[in-house]
Amino acid sequence: MILNHKVYASDDNSVPGTLQDRIIQELYIYAEGYGDDSLYEIADNLTLSQCYIEVSDAYVRSIIQPFLKGCRILPNMKFSGLMHTYDLNSEYPEIPKYVYARNVTVKTVEGRDFIVDFVFTPQYGLPLYVHATEVDASTRAMPDNDALTAAASSALTLFQRFSSYSTSEFDEDAFIKSFEEEFDTYGLYSSVFNSFLNAPGSLFTEFISQENINEAQWTSDIWSRLYLENIWFWNQFIHNTESVSGITYNDESLLVLRTPNGYTLTITYDAISQSVTGFGFDPNFLIVASSTLFYDTEITKEMDFESYYNGVDYYGG
Numbered sequence: 366m367i368l369n370h371k372v373y374a375s376d377d378n379s380v381p382g383t384l385q386d387r388i389i390q391e392l393y394i395y396a397e398g399y400g401d402d403s404l405y406e407i408a409d410n411l412t413l414s415q416c417y418i419e420v421s422d423a424y425v426r427s428i429i430q431p432f433l434k435g436c437r438i439l440p441n442m443k444f445s446g447l448m449h450t451y452d453l454n455s456e457y458p459e460i461p462k463y464v465y466a467r468n469v470t471v472k473t474v475e476g477r478d479f480i481v482d483f484v485f486t487p488q489y490g491l492p493l494y495v496h497a498t499e500v501d502a503s504t505r506a507m508p509d510n511d512a513l514t515a516a517a518s519s520a521l522t523l524f525q526r527f528s529s530y531s532t533s534e535f536d537e538d539a540f541i542k543s544f545e546e547e548f549d550t551y552g553l554y555s556s557v558f559n560s561f562l563n564a565p566g567s568l569f570t571e572f573i574s575q576e577n578i579n580e581a582q583w584t585s586d587i588w589s590r591l592y593l594e595n596i597w598f599w600n601q602f603i604h605n606t607e608s609v610s611g612i613t614y615n616d617e618s619l620l621v622l623r624t625p626n627g628y629t630l631t632i633t634y635d636a637i638s639q640s641v642t643g644f645g646f647d648p649n650f651l652i653v654a655s656s657t658l659f660y661d662t663e664i665t666k667e668m669d670f671e672s673y674y675n676g677v678d679y680y681g682g
Contacts, residue, residue, distance in 0.1 A: 371449060372446055372448070372449060372450075373421070373448040373449055373450045373464045374417065374418045374421035374422070374444075374445050374446075374448060375418075375445050375446035384450070384487060385411065385412075385417055387488070388487065388488070389408045389411055391488075392405075392407055392408035392411070393405065393408050403583055403586050404586075406583045407583045407586065407587055410583055410584075418445050420587070421445070421448075422444050422445055423571075423572045424485070424572060424591075425444040425448070425466075425483065426442070426444070426571050426572065427568065427569045427570065427572035427588075428483060428485065428492040428495055428568055428569070429471065429483055429495055429497060430571045431564070431567035431568060431571075432481075432495055432496070432497040432640070432641060432642050432643050433471065433473060433477075433479055433497055433499075434477075434497075434499060434635075434638045434640050434642075435640070436473035436474065436475045436477050436479070437473055437474040437475065438471055438472070438473055438474075438571075442471065442472060444466070444469070447466050447469050448464050448465065448466045449464070449465060450463070450464055450465075451464075451465055462488070463484055463485070463486055463493070463648070464484070464485055464486075464487055465482075465483065465484040465485075466481070466482065466483055467482050468480055468481075468482065469482070471497070477500075477502075478499070478500040479497045479498060479499050479500065480497070480498045480500060481495070481496070481497045481498075482495070482496050483495045486648065486651065489651055490590075490594065491591075491594065491595060491598055491651070492568065492595070493646045493648050494644070494645040494646065495643045495644060495645075496642060496643030496644075496645075497643060498642070499638075502638075503616070504615075504616045504617050504635040504636075504638075504642070505616060505617075505635065505636045505637045506613040506616060506618040506636060507557065507611070507618045507634065507636045508636075510610075510611040510612060510613065510618070512554055512557075513554070513557060513611035513618045514609055514610055514611035514620065515554070516554035516557040516558045516561070517557055517558070517561040517609075517611065517620045517632070517634070518609040518620070519558065520557070520558045520559070520560075520561035520562035521561055521562070521603050521609075521622075522603070523562060524565060524566075524599070524600070524603065525600050525603040525604055528596060528597075528600040556639035557634065557639075560634060560639065560640055561620070561634075561641065564632065564644065565595065565596055565599035565600075566596060568592070569588055569592040569595060570592075572588045572591070573585070573588045573589075573592065598646075598651075602622065602628075602646070602650060603622070603630075605625070605653075606622045606623065606624060606630075607623055607624055607625045608622075608623045609622050609623075614633075617633045617634060617635050617642060618633065618634040618635075618636065619631055619632070619634075620632045620633075620634065624650070624653075626653065628649060628650045628653065629645075629647050630644065630645070630647070630650075631644060631645045632644045
């Protein structure tokens with residue numbers, strides 16, 4: 366078996382050319398299939414190595430900032446050269462299946478440092494694992510694992526319940542009533558409830574706010590697609606969950622969701638900062654969920670999350 370470990374998207378332009386070419390080729394295929402001219406523009410821009418590096422850096426910022434306890438990554442923080450590629454497929458070893466980084470020190474505007482690990486799949490554009498640990502800060506698990514399980518699973522079920530609706534079927538009044546009932550039931554654990562309710566939708570928001578990236582329309586398109594695909598992916602997993610349990614692990618609470626086929630999603634929670642500190646997906650679930658890659662325009666036709674996020678903000682999420 367051939368293993369592929371190379372630096373990914375570094376400042377000396379050592380972007381894996383084969384990966385870059387593969388993504389560009391797929392963008393052209395989807396552009397032709399969907400008749401979406403904006404995808405051609407995305408592909409043309411990504412032929413520029415420096416642009417590809419900037420997008421990669423913005424991507425990483427966007428998937429890790431939600432787990433930094435409300436802190437903001439320093440604007441000049443670069444992730445280029447800190448990531449590596451990995452592929453266990455000996456048939457196409459030149460195309461990395463995963464991009465990962467370990468023990469990356471992330472400095473924030475607030476002056477608090479974090480050690481972060483993460484993994485994502487460049488072909489699907491989805492983060493599979495993120496975890497952040499604040500340097501010189503204590504963490505603590507919830508004292509009651511059953512309470513964690515109840516509040517967290519209720520929040521994720523509510524997230525799934527809404528995101529399963531198509532726009533035409535959505536009943537906002539019924540949703541708000543359901544939200545109020547769940548929130549009231551788990552009012553004593555509102556921090557857990559809100560943290561888990563917001564976790565799926567918090568990913569990719571940092572990328573959307575990047576002014577230097579967002580100046581071009583194609584970058585806005587790429588982020589919107591990633592954002593909606595990520596929500597769709599979380600929804601698919603939650604929808605297929607058979608069991609949920611909370612346990613204590615490494616001085617944090619760990620929520621474990623498991624499907625009938627044995628695939629797992631884990632989410633970590635720190636009771637001191639009252640925040641979700643990371644998550645991990647079973648990568649094999651990508652195949653099971655039949656994810657259609659982040660540039661599938663059909664996703665945006667069936668989902669409308671504006672009312673959902675307005676509701677969450679209203680209740681202090």
